[in-house]
Amino acid sequence: MEKRVLLVDDEASLRRSLTLGLMQRGYQTEPCQNGMHALKMLELFKRKGIPLDYVILDIKLPDIDGVKLLKVIKFKYPELPVIVISGYGNESIIDEVKHEKADAYLNKPFNIDELTKTFVDLPKAKVANKTAKAVDTIAKREVQTVSAYAMIKLDDKTDPMEVYKNLYNMENVLYCDATKGDYDIILLLQDANVEAINKLVKSKIMKTTGVKDITFIPVAQPVIEDNDNEILSSVDKILGNDKVDSEEINGGKLKRTASSYVLLDVEKEKINTIYPALHFNDNVVYCDYTQGKHDVILLLGGTSFQEIHKVINEHIKPLDGVLKIKECPIIKIFEV
DSSP states (O other), X not given: OOEEEEEEOSOHHHHHHHHHHHHHTTEEEEEESSHHHHHHHHHXXXXXXXXXXXXXXXXXXXXXXXXXXXXXXXXXXXXXOEEEEESSOOHHHHHHXXXXXXXXXXXXXXXXXXXXXXXXXXXXXXXXXXXXXXXXXXXXXXXXXXXXXXXXXXXXXXXXXHHHHHHHTSTTEEEEXXXXXXXXXXXXXXXXXXXXXHHHXXXXXXXXXXXXXXXXXXXXXXXXXXXXXXXXXXXXXXXXXXXXXXXXXXXXEEXXXXXXXXXXXXXXXXXXXXXXXXXXXXXXXXXXXXXXXXXXXXXXXESSHHHXXXXXXXXXXXXTTEEEEEEEEEEOGGGO
16 A cells, blocks of 8 residues: 655645655655645545555745644644654754654755655554544633724823723723724723623723724634634644743743734635634734724734834735735833
């Protein structure tokens, strides 16, 4: 029986050459151009009972960091051998992938013989009948709640600190942030349903002294395949708090001191590709698909607002289907 390989690399020419070379040596190859495609194929193999022998995983992918994808694969399919490949290899990367239980590592460029020799040295595994139980045993959230944003403009004559304190302590307010830009305060609200949140907005928030205008934006499920939603949800659970308030810089911790809300208008028919790309970005603390004035609301974190601007210009603006971007930097009101 032919051995089956999942190949994950964003370079089309490499995918073609490796697929051809592996085919000539008796390996059936399923090429994937990004991390989301790879996760979808793994789920498909599992559901259809198709055995898989190896994963070849590039460390640099357009939508998700390869090390994080390795962590997800090893959590869900611990017996599936993963060979990590990279053209940017150094001791730090090699140590990191070993820590995340990669079964082998190859520096680019390499030839087919080197790759297949690596296969021979690794144990076999079948995704179809040796999948992890871990994802199924992760505690599910029993409490069903919905969320919505209240984007607030204040009266010019009011004391913003006083309004902020009143809203901050209000029931059902999950986050309360003072911002610059189109809005003065952004609230994230939570309750049993949208109607209950809307009632809160009209009965309490709108009547708060100093509040001039409110744009109400409910959070919704993105219009993407159910399987995609399940994959994104499972990735969130596995990675847990990987998106923390600090990041490793030269062996130390550098605090993420800046945050901004980023409001996007997008082409709805392209949300299938836009939403996962945003979701997997390391600077995106959370990503909400919304109904109303804006289509997607992001919270971006960084070591500085310059870093956040760079992320917007280099990783969000170029996404096909992003039409309009508005940034609302968060003000640390108690430091003003």
